[in-house]
Amino acid sequence: MSKYEQIKEYIYQKIESGEWPENHPVSSENGLAGQFNVSRMTARRALQELADEGLVTRARGSGTFVAPLKSQSALLTIRNIADEIRTRQHQHHAKVVLMEEVSAPPTLATFLHVPNGSKVWHSVIIHFENDQPVQVEDRYVNPRLVPEYGQQDFTACTPHEYLCEVTPLTEASHQIEAVLPDQQTMQWLGLSEPEPCLQINRRTWCSDGVVSQATLTHPGSKYRLGGHITFRSPRKTKGEV
Amino acid sequence: MSKYEQIKEYIYQKIESGEWPENHPVSSENGLAGQFNVSRMTARRALQELADEGLVTRARGSGTFVAPLKSQSALLTIRNIADEIRTRQHQHHAKVVLMEEVSAPPTLATFLHVPNGSKVWHSVIIHFENDQPVQVEDRYVNPRLVPEYGQQDFTACTPHEYLCEVTPLTEASHQIEAVLPDQQTMQWLGLSEPEPCLQINRRTWCSDGVVSQATLTHPGSKYRLGGHITFRSPRKTKGEV
DNA sequence: TACTTGCTAATGTATATACAACAAATCGAG
DNA sequence: CTCGATTTGTTGTATATACATTAGCAAGTA
Known part of the structure; x- marks a missing residue:
C-alpha cells in the first residue's frame, strides 16, 4: 500500500472506531509528515482525499477536523427503466x-421556459417488463433544444437515453409522490381497479435550458423504486471505487 | 481563478460543448503543461480532479480520455424528515x-440478522408538520448494537438522528413504493378515507451489521419526495461544492 | 506467423521548496 | 483591562525533480 493510503487508513480507522468524534482535530499536514516520516505533500494528499470524500473538513489557517456526520441526507440512485x-x-x-x-398550456410553458402557446413535443410511451406494463412515460420536450425528437424510434432506445445522447444533460429534479391514476393511465397500465401508483415527476436540464418534463407513473403492485446508499465514500482498499 | 481551475474549465468546456465526444483523447499532462505554460504537476491536478469528478478516465501508460456519459443513473437525496x-x-x-x-418474527429476524425469536426494539412514531401528521415511522432496532434505544426521548431528536450519533452508520438501502395504508396507519395519519401513501422501507447498517429497519409511510396528498440532481459533479466555479 | 524484447510516452508516487492567504494566539500600548 | 498590531501555525497554490509502473508500438527472432 502506498504511503498516502496508509495515512488515510490510519485516519479512517480513528474516525470509524469513534476514537475521534465529530470536530475532533486531525494532525496538521506537517504533523502527519513528521509522524509518518513523509513529505508534507504526501500527508497533504491523504488529508485532501479524505476531505474530498467528506470525512474531514479543512480550513485554511485553522486546521483539519473530523467532519460532522451527514445524518440529514442520503442518496438514492434512480436508474433508467x-x-x-x-x-x-x-x-x-x-x-x-x-x-x-401541441401548443404548450401556460403551466407547461412556464416549466419548460418556452413562450406561452408555443409548440412542444408531447409523447406517451408505455414500458413493459415481460409483457406486463410497468411504466407510463408522459413527456414534453423543448423543440428548440431537441428539434428531431418527433422523428425518433423510441421502441429501440428510451427517450431518456436519446436525450442524453443529443444534449449533454447536466441536471434534473425529481418529485416522487403516491397518487391514484386517472382513467386513461389505468387503461394504459392495464388496471381494472384503481390502485396506488408511484409517480415520478422529472425535469431535465442541459446547459442551454430546460430540455424536458416527464411524468412517470408506475403501478404500486408491480413496481418499487430501490436504491443502495453509502453515507460516506467507501474506502478504496481493494483498488475499486 | 487559479491556473489548475483554468485548465479544468478549458477541458470542461470542450466536453460540454460536444467538441470532444466520448473516448476522445485529452492532452497528456506534459502536453497541457506546455499549452498552458505551467508545470506538469499543475496540469496533473486539473486532470486528476476531472477524473475524480468522473468526466475523464485515466490509464497509466495510455493517456486520459473523455469518460462515457452515465445516462443510466441519477442520484436522489433523501433527507431527514x-x-x-x-x-x-x-x-x-x-x-x-x-x-x-418484542420477539422478532422470522422475516424480521432475517432482515436484522438476529437469531429467530430474539428480542428487538420496536417503536412507532408519528411526525407532524404544523400539527398535521405527515409520517408514520415504524421501526425495529437491533438491541445488540443499540441497547439503550428504548430509553431515549424521541420527541426531542428523531430516531435516525439518534442512531447516527450512537453508531457510525455506513450504509442504507431504500425501497419506495405506493401502497394503501392499513386501518391502524390511517388512524395514525388522521385519514378518514383510504388514499395512496408513499412508503419508504429503509434498512441501515453500521460496520458491525444491520442496525435498524424502518417503514416510513406518508400520505400522498400531503407529502412528496423531492430531490435535485446533477449528472456530473458541478464545476466548482464560485468556490462552493 | 507467433512470440519476445526493448523503447517511448503516459500516468502514479514521492520529495523538496517557495510563497500566498488566512485564523488564532500572543504581545504591547493605551 | 481592552483594542490593535504582530507573530505563529495551517492550509492553498505552484514549481521542479526523480523514479516507478504500465500500455502501446516497433523491431527482431524463432
Missing part, C-alpha cells in the same frame, strides 16, 4: 401510444 | 405512540 429491467434478466419493450406536437 | 420540515420554516414535532421490546 430499461436498464433496470434488463439487469433483472427480464425483457423490456416499449410502445409509443402518442407522439404529437 | 425533521430537517426537511424545518427548512420549510414549518414546525415539526413527534409523538411516540409505541415503544416496546
Whole structure:
C-alpha cells in the first residue's frame, strides 16, 4: 500500500472506531509528515482525499477536523427503466401510444421556459417488463433544444437515453409522490381497479435550458423504486471505487 | 481563478460543448503543461480532479480520455424528515405512540440478522408538520448494537438522528413504493378515507451489521419526495461544492 | 506467423521548496 | 483591562525533480 493510503487508513480507522468524534482535530499536514516520516505533500494528499470524500473538513489557517456526520441526507440512485429491467434478466419493450406536437398550456410553458402557446413535443410511451406494463412515460420536450425528437424510434432506445445522447444533460429534479391514476393511465397500465401508483415527476436540464418534463407513473403492485446508499465514500482498499 | 481551475474549465468546456465526444483523447499532462505554460504537476491536478469528478478516465501508460456519459443513473437525496420540515420554516414535532421490546418474527429476524425469536426494539412514531401528521415511522432496532434505544426521548431528536450519533452508520438501502395504508396507519395519519401513501422501507447498517429497519409511510396528498440532481459533479466555479 | 524484447510516452508516487492567504494566539500600548 | 498590531501555525497554490509502473508500438527472432 502506498504511503498516502496508509495515512488515510490510519485516519479512517480513528474516525470509524469513534476514537475521534465529530470536530475532533486531525494532525496538521506537517504533523502527519513528521509522524509518518513523509513529505508534507504526501500527508497533504491523504488529508485532501479524505476531505474530498467528506470525512474531514479543512480550513485554511485553522486546521483539519473530523467532519460532522451527514445524518440529514442520503442518496438514492434512480436508474433508467430499461436498464433496470434488463439487469433483472427480464425483457423490456416499449410502445409509443402518442407522439404529437401541441401548443404548450401556460403551466407547461412556464416549466419548460418556452413562450406561452408555443409548440412542444408531447409523447406517451408505455414500458413493459415481460409483457406486463410497468411504466407510463408522459413527456414534453423543448423543440428548440431537441428539434428531431418527433422523428425518433423510441421502441429501440428510451427517450431518456436519446436525450442524453443529443444534449449533454447536466441536471434534473425529481418529485416522487403516491397518487391514484386517472382513467386513461389505468387503461394504459392495464388496471381494472384503481390502485396506488408511484409517480415520478422529472425535469431535465442541459446547459442551454430546460430540455424536458416527464411524468412517470408506475403501478404500486408491480413496481418499487430501490436504491443502495453509502453515507460516506467507501474506502478504496481493494483498488475499486 | 487559479491556473489548475483554468485548465479544468478549458477541458470542461470542450466536453460540454460536444467538441470532444466520448473516448476522445485529452492532452497528456506534459502536453497541457506546455499549452498552458505551467508545470506538469499543475496540469496533473486539473486532470486528476476531472477524473475524480468522473468526466475523464485515466490509464497509466495510455493517456486520459473523455469518460462515457452515465445516462443510466441519477442520484436522489433523501433527507431527514425533521430537517426537511424545518427548512420549510414549518414546525415539526413527534409523538411516540409505541415503544416496546418484542420477539422478532422470522422475516424480521432475517432482515436484522438476529437469531429467530430474539428480542428487538420496536417503536412507532408519528411526525407532524404544523400539527398535521405527515409520517408514520415504524421501526425495529437491533438491541445488540443499540441497547439503550428504548430509553431515549424521541420527541426531542428523531430516531435516525439518534442512531447516527450512537453508531457510525455506513450504509442504507431504500425501497419506495405506493401502497394503501392499513386501518391502524390511517388512524395514525388522521385519514378518514383510504388514499395512496408513499412508503419508504429503509434498512441501515453500521460496520458491525444491520442496525435498524424502518417503514416510513406518508400520505400522498400531503407529502412528496423531492430531490435535485446533477449528472456530473458541478464545476466548482464560485468556490462552493 | 507467433512470440519476445526493448523503447517511448503516459500516468502514479514521492520529495523538496517557495510563497500566498488566512485564523488564532500572543504581545504591547493605551 | 481592552483594542490593535504582530507573530505563529495551517492550509492553498505552484514549481521542479526523480523514479516507478504500465500500455502501446516497433523491431527482431524463432
